[in-house]
Each structure stands twice: as structure tokens, then as C-alpha cells.
Amino acid sequence: MYRIVIADDHGLYRRGLSLALSAAFPEVEIFEAGCLEAVVNLLAQREHIHLAILDLNMPGLFNQQALSDVLSAYPDTRFAIVSGNDSRSEILRALSIGLHGYIVKSQKDEEVVSAVREILAGRIYVPALLSRTSTGSGANGPQTARAVAQRRIVAASLSKLTSRQRDVLKLMAEGFSNKEIARNLDIAEATTKIHAAAVLRELGVRNRTEAAVALQNWHSKNLD
16 A cells, blocks of 8 residues: 655645545555645654655745755655646756656646656656757747757767666666666676766766656657
8 A cells, every 4th residue: 555645735736636646546545735844744653655745836845955854864755746837947956856756737637647656666757748849939949959959969878878888777767776776687786886877977967867867858759
């Protein structure tokens, strides 16, 4: 049975999300909170919370240090942001802290449920809209040209990775730890760390979340 905290200062949205998740996960136990302090109290009082979904504009957020402290204090709980803000910079900023997913309130119920499944399964969820490019400047505008150039850079970087490094990147993007990757690929954990560092360096990203985003963007564009 999953235990999920839904934290949002808008009661109507909390109840709506609670109903959607209750229907999708028959044995789920859901707790509601209206502020970060209430979330912390729930995490401290309950034996184990599998997932905490936090509204980006909830009272107590977005204080990056406060959120980082909560993540560090409860390493066995997965955390996701839910927000009406779908800007690329905000999504990347939230994920760079170490959150396990970013859900946009405008997404359909089935997309939100799918996102929750992904996060509970141990993967990092990034909304598909992150890979969309703005068309405000026209089909051949500067934003589109910049996005195309960025994809080419990522593609070139991916092509430089060894077969083993690509295996490591795929598992990194799915949220596996170095120890889990080592076990999955039957290699030493120290070797996994070396490959992971090489992947981040080659892609020009700072952490695993950005690597996962780069890989997802590349995949989504090549499937279009």
C-alpha cells in the first residue's frame, strides 16, 4: 500500500488530486496538507511516506534551502512538485534541487497518474512539454533555431559516449543509484561512478537530473 501526501493550499485541487489518485491506486492512503510545516509534521508522525507532492507556491515554499533540508531528512521518501508554472527554467530549477518529478496542473488526469506511477517506480518524471519549443517567433524563429542547435549538440555528445556509458546514462535517467546500476550491469560500483562522471562531463550537465532531461528531450524530438 502506498502512502502519499498531497500538499497544496487550494483545498479544491487537493481533493481533486486525491480522488484521481484514489481511483488509480485502490490501496493508497492519502494525507492532505496546506503548508510545508504540515508536510514536515506528517513525515515525522507517519511510519513511512512513499511520495510527497508539493505545490510550488504553497506557504513555506519556494525556499530552496528549506526544501533541500526536507529532502535530506527523508531520503526514503520521493518528492515531486505540482505547479501551474510550466516554464522550462522553473522545471529545471526545481529538478536540480533533487526532486523526483515535476507535474504541471494543466496536465490531464491520466498524465498526472502516469507521472505518479513513474515516480513511485523509482524514476524521475519530467513533463513532455519540457521538450516543446516556442513558436512565437515563427517556424524559423530564433527560439526554434536555438532549440535545433541544442539538440544537435546533445546528439553529438551522445554519439561520443561509449556503449557502456550509454547503458549507465539510461539507468541514471530512470533514477537508479550507482549501486543499483553496478548490480544491473554487473560492474563494480567504483567503475559506475567513473562512467557516470564521464557522462555528465560529455553532456555538459551538472547532475543526473539534467542528464535525464537532455536524454528525454533528444528521444522525444527523434520520435516526433
